[in-house]
Amino acid sequence: MLKSYFQKKLIEAGCDEAGRGCLAGPVYAAAVILPKDYKNNILNDSKQISEKKREILRTEIEREAIAFAVGIVDNVEIDKINILNASFLAMHRAVEKLSSIPELLLIDGNRFNPYPSIPHECIIKGDGKFLSIAAASILAKTYRDDFMFDAHQKQPEYAWNKNKGYPTKVHRDAIRKIGTTSIHRMSFRLLPEQLTLDI
Numbered sequence: 636m637l638k639s640y641f642q643k644k645l646i647e648a649g650c651d652e653a654g655r656g657c658l659a660g661p662v663y664a665a666a667v668i669l670p671k672d673y674k675n676n677i678l679n680d681s682k683q684i685s686e687k688k689r690e691i692l693r694t695e696i697e698r699e700a701i702a703f704a705v706g707i708v709d710n711v712e713i714d715k716i717n718i719l720n721a722s723f724l725a726m727h728r729a730v731e732k733l734s735s736i737p738e739l740l741l742i743d744g745n746r747f748n749p750y751p752s753i754p755h756e757c758i759i760k761g762d763g764k765f766l767s768i769a770a771a772s773i774l775a776k777t778y779r780d781d782f783m784f785d786a787h788q789k790q791p792e793y794a795w796n797k798n799k800g801y802p803t804k805v806h807r808d809a810i811r812k813i814g815t816t817s818i819h820r821m822s823f824r825l826l827p828e829q830l831t832l833d834i
């Protein structure tokens with residue numbers, strides 16, 4: 636089972652993002668403060684859990700959390716500031732929306748742009764080590780998936796209901812055949828032969 640906290644005496648918010656490697660759509664991040672005595676044997680890194688279980692966990696996390704929030708940085712901003720900075724900004728936006736102020740941020744990964752006045756700890760593969768980070772990964776993933784499902788209704792030819800914007804063959808074939816959309820990240824290498832892509 637994952638750990639309940641990093642520092643027992645501090646109010647901790649776990650933070651994680653989803654959609655960093657996608658060719659289309661925003662990057663989403665979540666911040667979650669869980670009770671110190673919270674336990675869950677199923678909760679884990681969102682990539683290790685089925686879509687159905689993620690939805691069940693999302694409902695429970697939102698019910699049980701002391702506070703949670705989601706931050707978004709869209710593809711236009713991503714193209715301006717790059718995906719790494721966009722991921723950090725999405726986390727900042729999630730933290731600033733929390734109804735309780737954390738005393739420590741637990742960040743999934745090895746890098747972070749410090750949030751004003753709140754210390755942080757970067758934890759590699761933290762979504763598989765701490766419950767609060769895993770909870771954040773579930774929220775970020777499910778909220779982003781919701782966005783991509785909605786986008787699929789408008790542009791089903793890209794199969795975003797299945798690939799969620801990641802660079803699958805079907806997605807890249809659609810870009811090659813139809814072109815790009817208003818939610819594609821133009822700073823990304825959308826096709827291997829990017830130089831010949833007419834956009």
